[in-house]
Amino acid sequence: MLIWLSIIVLVPFDLSTIDSVTDQKEDSLVKRIMNIGKDLIKGSGKLKDAASVMLAKLVTRPDVVKTGETDAILKEFACQFDEMREDPTKLQSSTGIVLTLVEIFKTGHRDDLLSRVDLIFKPILEVPVKNKFISKSTILKKAKTNLAQRIGCIFLKPRVAKWRY
Numbered sequence: 001m002l003i004w005l006s007i008i009v010l011v012p013f014d015l016s017t018i019d020s021v022t023d024q025k026e027d028s029l030v031k032r033i034m035n036i037g038k039d040l041i042k043g044s045g046k047l048k049d050a051a052s053v054m055l056a057k058l059v060t061r062p063d064v065v066k067t068g069e070t071d072a073i074l075k076e077f078a079c080q081f082d083e084m085r086e087d088p089t090k091l092q093s094s095t096g097i098v099l100t101l102v103e104i105f106k107t108g109h110r111d112d113l114l115s116r117v118d119l120i121f122k123p124i125l126e127v128p129v130k131n132k133f134i135s136k137s138t139i140l141k142k143a144k145t146n147l148a149q150r151i152g153c154i155f156l157k158p159r160v161a162k163w164r165y
Helices: 002-009 029-040 046-059 062-067 069-084 088-107 110-114 117-126 138-155
Strands: none
Touching: 002 029, 002 046, 029 046, 029 069, 046 062, 046 069, 046 088, 062 069, 069 088, 069 117, 088 117, 088 138, 110 138, 117 138
């Protein structure tokens, strides 16, 4: 099912054109895919990695950025990480959130993400973790370092290669 959702996310036109929901009571296709992705990034293994890539490609789509879903999910991830920061049983979930943010800042457009850095920088990268178990997690340290690197790359000006046609 995750592979099928990843293919749907890659369609080159607006996702609302293929959405079959006509009621306002039901969630749209974008929200349903986001909910599935958010559930899968809390696990472990390759499914978490694939779900984070799928979620990042969905969140960085131009039509999803225009609707404001990108801001909402970044705020939600920041709040969830802040709540899970000191709970050692939530290590997999917090790692999944940071890995998804790394993928978002890897696949997203610089102009779209530049104004959204403030939503996640302070709650995830600046505030120290006081729990000894979580602070020693190598995977979480690597993911946070990778996220800081991706955010730093967004602040750099793009350089066009001279040899490009």
